[in-house]
Amino acid sequence: MTPLVLSHFTATSCIGRGLPATLESLRAQRSGLAPCTFETVTLDTHIGEVPGVDEVRLSATMQRFDCRNNRLAQLGLAADGFIEEVAKCAGRWGPRRVGLFLGTSTSGILETEIAYRHRKPETGALPASFDYAGTHNSYSLAAFAQELLGLTGPSAVVSCACSSSAKVFGSAQRMIAAGLIDAAVVGGVDSLCLTTLYGFHSLQLVSRHPCKPFDIARDGISIGEAAAFAIIERAPASLDSDAILLFGVGESSDAYHMSSPHPEGRGARAAMLQALDSAGLARDDIDYVNLHGTGTPSNDRAEGKAVAAVFADLASAVEASSTKGATGHTLGAAGALEAVICALALRHGFLPGSVHTREVEDALGFEYLCANRRRSIARVLSNSFGFGGSNCALVLGRAQ
Amino acid sequence: MSHAPAQAPRLTAYIQGIGLIGPGLPDWQSGCRALAGDEAYAPRPTDIPAPQGLPPAERRRTGATVQLAVGAAQQAVAAAAIDPQGLPAVFSSSGADGLICHEICESLASADRQVSPTRFHNSVHNAAAGYWSLATGATAASTALCAYDGSFAAGLLEALVLVTVDHIPVLLSAYETVYPAPLHAKRPLPDAFAVALVLTPAPAPNVRAKITASLRSAAAAPDRLPEPQLEALRAAMPAARSLPLLRLLARRQPGEVVLDYLGEHRLAVQVRECR
Numbered sequence: 086m087t088p089l090v091l092s093h094f095t096a097t098s099c100i101g102r103g104l105p106a107t108l109e110s111l112r113a114q115r116s117g118l119a120p121c122t123f124e125t126v127t128l129d130t131h132i133g134e135v136p137g138v139d140e141v142r143l144s145a146t147m148q149r150f151d152c153r154n155n156r157l158a159q160l161g162l163a164a165d166g167f168i169e170e171v172a173k174c175a176g177r178w179g180p181r182r183v184g185l186f187l188g189t190s191t192s193g194i195l196e197t198e199i200a201y202r203h204r205k206p207e208t209g210a211l212p213a214s215f216d217y218a219g220t221h222n223s224y225s226l227a228a229f230a231q232e233l234l235g236l237t238g239p240s241a242v243v244s245c246a247c248s249s250s251a252k253v254f255g256s257a258q259r260m261i262a263a264g265l266i267d268a269a270v271v272g273g274v275d276s277l278c279l280t281t282l283y284g285f286h287s288l289q290l291v292s293r294h295p296c297k298p299f300d301i302a303r304d305g306i307s308i309g310e311a312a313a314f315a316i317i318e319r320a321p322a323s324l325d326s327d328a329i330l331l332f333g334v335g336e337s338s339d340a341y342h343m344s345s346p347h348p349e350g351r352g353a354r355a356a357m358l359q360a361l362d363s364a365g366l367a368r369d370d371i372d373y374v375n376l377h378g379t380g381t382p383s384n385d386r387a388e389g390k391a392v393a394a395v396f397a398d399l400a401s402a403v404e405a406s407s408t409k410g411a412t413g414h415t416l417g418a419a420g421a422l423e424a425v426i427c428a429l430a431l432r433h434g435f436l437p438g439s440v441h442t443r444e445v446e447d448a449l450g451f452e453y454l455c456a457n458r459r460r461s462i463a464r465v466l467s468n469s470f471g472f473g474g475s476n477c478a479l480v481l482g483r484a485q
Numbered sequence: 486m487s488h489a490p491a492q493a494p495r496l497t498a499y500i501q502g503i504g505l506i507g508p509g510l511p512d513w514q515s516g517c518r519a520l521a522g523d524e525a526y527a528p529r530p531t532d533i534p535a536p537q538g539l540p541p542a543e544r545r546r547t548g549a550t551v552q553l554a555v556g557a558a559q560q561a562v563a564a565a566a567i568d569p570q571g572l573p574a575v576f577s578s579s580g581a582d583g584l585i586c587h588e589i590c591e592s593l594a595s596a597d598r599q600v601s602p603t604r605f606h607n608s609v610h611n612a613a614a615g616y617w618s619l620a621t622g623a624t625a626a627s628t629a630l631c632a633y634d635g636s637f638a639a640g641l642l643e644a645l646v647l648v649t650v651d652h653i654p655v656l657l658s659a660y661e662t663v664y665p666a667p668l669h670a671k672r673p674l675p676d677a678f679a680v681a682l683v684l685t686p687a688p689a690p691n692v693r694a695k696i697t698a699s700l701r702s703a704a705a706a707p708d709r710l711p712e713p714q715l716e717a718l719r720a721a722m723p724a725a726r727s728l729p730l731l732r733l734l735a736r737r738q739p740g741e742v743v744l745d746y747l748g749e750h751r752l753a754v755q756v757r758e759c760r
Contacts, residue, residue, distance in 0.1 A: 127598075181749065190609065197586070197668075201594035210667050217671035222580065223610055223631035237749040239700065241639040242631045244581075244610030252628055256643060263646045264494035265700065279593045284605030336626030340618040343546075344606040352624060472606050473615025475627065 086258055086363050088330040090320040091481070092268075093170040095161060096425040098311035098412045099133035103164035108429050114457060116411045116440045118295040118307050123277050124195075128286055131295045133309025133413025134277060135160070149219035150229040152193030154276040158230055161274065161312025171234045171270055174316050178267040185240040186256045187227050188249025188273035190417035190471075192242075193220030195278040226274055238266050244417065246471030247377075248336075249273055250313070251420025251479055255334040257317055272314030273418035281308055281416060288344060296380030296414070297441040298407035299389065299453050303380045309413020313421035315428075324484040329428045332464070332480040333364025339474025346384055350391025352476040353377075357395045357466060360478035364464075369399050371480070372462035373436050374451070375423045377470045378407020379414050388468065393450025406454040410440035420469035424479055427465045431483050434461045495699045496645035499692040499758075500734065501654070502565025504557035504681035507531055507725065508718065512560055519715075520728070520735035526714055531677040538620035546603050547616055549677060550582040550662045554613035555620055557679035558658040562621075565683035566691060567654060569621040572683075573647055574614060574656040577630040577640025579723040580672065581610040583664035613658065636661075637680070637726045638746035641754075644684050645698055654685040659724040678722040680731065688758070693734055695758040701743060701751040708742045730754050 095103060099117025100110035110117070118131040141156035162168055175183050200215040219225050223242045231240055239260060243252045250273020257269035285291045285308060292305030317331055324330075337359065339352035346353065361368065374396075377388055385407075396403040408426050415422050430437060438456040445453045464482040503513045509528040510516035519526040536547060536555040547555075554576055562569045580586075585608045592600050609615075611629035618627060632639035637659045644657040660679035664672050685692070708729040710716040719728045729742040737759035744752045 194586075194590075197590050198593050201590040204594075204667060208667075211671060215671060217668070218633060222633055222672075224579070224633040224636075228633065239639075239642060239750065240632065240747060241643065243628055244631055245614065245627075245629050246609045246611055255626075256628070259646045259650045260642075262650045263496060265496075265642075265646065279598070280589055280600070280605070280608065283593060283598050283600045284589070284602075284608070287600045287602045287605055336628075338614070338618040338624050338627050340622050340624050343543075343612070343615050343619070344602075355624065471611070472609045473611040473629075474618055475611055475614065475629075 086333060088320055088332050089258060089261060089317045090324060091315045091329040091331060091428060092318055093167060094315035094425050094428055095165040095167040096313040096422050097135060097161040097164055098415060098422055099135055099309055100411050108433060110411065111429065111437050114438055114440050116295055118413055126279060126282055128282060129293050130291050131307045132277060133307060135310055147229065147232060149216045150225060152196040152220035154193040154226060154274055155229045157276045157310060157312045158226060158274045159233065161314060162233060167314055168234060170316060174268050174318065175236060180235060180237045182238055182267045183236050184238040184257055184260055184266040184269035185227055185231050185236050186243060186253040186269055186271050187230060188243045188253050188417045188420060189223060189226045189275050190244060190246050190249055191275060191278050191280055192223045192226055194280050196220040198279045234270065245475040246473060247416050247419055248469045248471035248475040248477040249417040249420065251469035251477035252336060254331055254479055255336055258331065258334055261319060268316060268318030270314060270316055273421035274312040275415055275417040276310045290381050292380060295441045296410055298378035298380040298409050298439055299385050299445050300442045301444050301446055303382060303385060305381055306379045307413040309415040311412065311415035311418040311422045313418055313425045326485055327432050328484040329431055330482055330484055332482050333360040335359030335363060335478040337476045341474055344472050346387035346470060348387055350387040352474055353388055353391035353468065353470055354394050356476035356478040360466060360480050364480040366464060366480060368396055370464050371403060371466050373430065373465045374403055374405035375427050375465060375467040376405050376407040377468040378409055380409060389449050396451055402452045404436055404452045404454055406437055406439040408437050410442060420477060423467050424481060427467050427481050431462060431465060431481065435459050436462065495697050496649050497695065497697045498645055498648040498684040498686060499688050499695050500682055501567065501685045501689055501692050502561040502683035503693065503734065504560030506533065506553055506557050507678040508676045517735040520732045526712060528714055533677055536620055539616065543619055546607065548582050548585060548607060551613045551616045553662060553677050553679045554658045554660040555617050557660060557681035558617055558656055561681035561683045562656065567683055569623050571625050572623060572654055572656050573625045574617060574623065574627040575640050575644045576614045576627065577636045577659045579631060579633055579636045579661050581608060582612065583662055583668060587665050587668055632747060634723045635745060635747040636723045638744050638752040642752060648684050648686050652686045654683060657682045657684060659727065661722055661724050675721050678724045680724055680727045693760060694756050697755040699753050701753045703749050703751060705743045705751045707745045707751055
């Protein structure tokens with residue numbers, strides 16, 4: 086693919102609202118995971134809750150979109166001057182030539198969960214105030230963001246569970262390549278809700294403790310929430326040396342199981358190889374892999390095998406880590422959040438170490454980082470995998 | 486950074502297979518006769534077939550939404566006589582499985598909040614894509630989109646872009662099922678409807694037609710169907726927004742239709758080289 090520039094990006098998660106706070110937390114290896122006191126949830130677990138979401142107010146004209154997911158979206162879009170940069174982008178290309186592709190797994194379903202507690206006793210009807218299209222429907226996220234940003238280009242929500250907001254980079258990249266648009270806002274927003282907290286708990290995939298990806302004693306995920314966005318567009322002839330580019334996208338399906346990864350990481354391997362191929366890069370061009378690394382025994386084992394297979398027998402082992410010990414697993418927002426973390430690592434010359442991970446297996450086949458490393462890096466790979474066997478890998482890098 | 490020329494790009498593909506499941510439209514062959522006017526359209530509740538190719542344990546876990554999306558996709562792939570294993574797939578739907586969503590919300594509103602693990606992993610929007618890959622062994626990329634009432638056009642656009650940029654055949658399956666009460670009152674979809682297309686970059690002996698799509702402004706009104714009952718279906722179901730296109734294909738009639746997409750856009754589709 087022709088590389089595209091990430092002309093602006095932002096992230097809001099439990100480790101910080103906006104890039105400076107996120108960078109500071111990553112540098113200090115600070116985790117945002119804390120014991121769960123969310124809503125009426127009574128599970129013994131840790132979560133990555135973004136502070137202040139309940140206090141966000143949507144404008145009077147957009148009340149139909151009011152739900153936790155769109156409040157988190159607005160909080161995220163307001164950080165780092167992102168809204169202003171989108172306006173400049175729309176000025177460069179025209180608002181109809183800027184696409185909008187966002188990932189979410191559960192959108193505003195928390196509103197529906199709460200509405201089900203307030204059904205009319207006589208009829209079972211949901212409260213009149215409940216707005217399906219504005220909150221529950223997956224597309225409500227993109228409809229809200231499009232209105233907030235004033236964009237009028239093609240738009241869709243990708244909802245492929247935990248690979249959603251990595252896959253939006255692929256949708257946007259192809260639409261730019263086809264000439265339908267010149268730029269796109271991509272990203273992901275997923276917010277805490279009872280469906281995912283109790284659902285992952287029913288699958289016995291949730292840890293009681295802060296998750297510790299790739300630790301020999303890892304015992305499940307910590308659910309988080311995040312809003313992360315990037316503007317991607319055709320690269321100009323000359324770029325600043327610290328410009329961040331999207332070089333490649335790889336996507337595959339496991340065809341193995343709805344909620345367990347292929348034990349050898351077959352689909353993960355295919356996605357990584359395809360991303361390298363689409364970037365026109367060799368394995369040893371990759372300086373760092375941001376792993377999906379959820380912290381469940383089977384996910385990390387399968388991904389570890391896939392990474393080891395892709396990066397086998399290199400002169401020096403590839404360095405890799407998961408950042409979910411800091412942020413939690415932000416589900417449909419994880420792909421975009423971790424793409425932004427990779428962009429920060431590229432721009433500021435560091436490799437983020439895995440928070441909470443104490444002891445990793447020997448002979449993983451790659452070097453798993455528990456501590457940060459300061460080093461200039463040029464090319465990174467970011468993995469995102471989801472239920473349904475949906476896999477996506479992105480290659481990002483510096484222009485230099 | 487320079488301004489790009491503002492010309493509207495056109496996306497072209499050949500339709501090599503069609504699948505259809507809807508009220509009174511049990512498959513493409515019979516739907517084709519109703520849409521061509523060879524037979525009167527007789528609405529009756531949608532009959533969703535059991536999906537082929539899944540191991541019995543997995544088949545038992547599928548609900549109506551997955552069966553509908555996979556059933557239409559299987560019709561289209563069979564008609565196209567194409568191997569699904571390497572075929573990228575675009576699934577597009579305004580909602581995931583409404584019944585599962587209802588059951589989970591009911592559980593969460595109850596005292597014990599027990600969510601069934603199978604229901605939870607089947608609740609994801611990409612459940613159909615996941616079961617499709619299990620049924621066919623397809624390891625190519627798949628995606629699951631949502632664009633509310635514009636979900637058919639959004640899916641067709643994504644699929645046509647894949648065909649155009651990657652020069653490969655692509656499967657599209659667009660579908661919706663009904664929500665049970667009380668969600669039904671908030672999203673009153675009347676019945677299940679699915680359409681699937683196998684789109685290819687090059688002509689083959691069994692292609693039905695060549696299509697070319699481009700974005701139009703919202704000033705262009707979406708085409709309606711002259712048959713009142715089919716028009717009611719088009720207006721009520723996001724996936725049935727495809728019916729004006731299917732009608733031209735059924736009639737082997739070259740022409741252009743304007744399909745519903747999103748607020749500011751319509752999708753114009755030209756149909757040519759009908760066979």
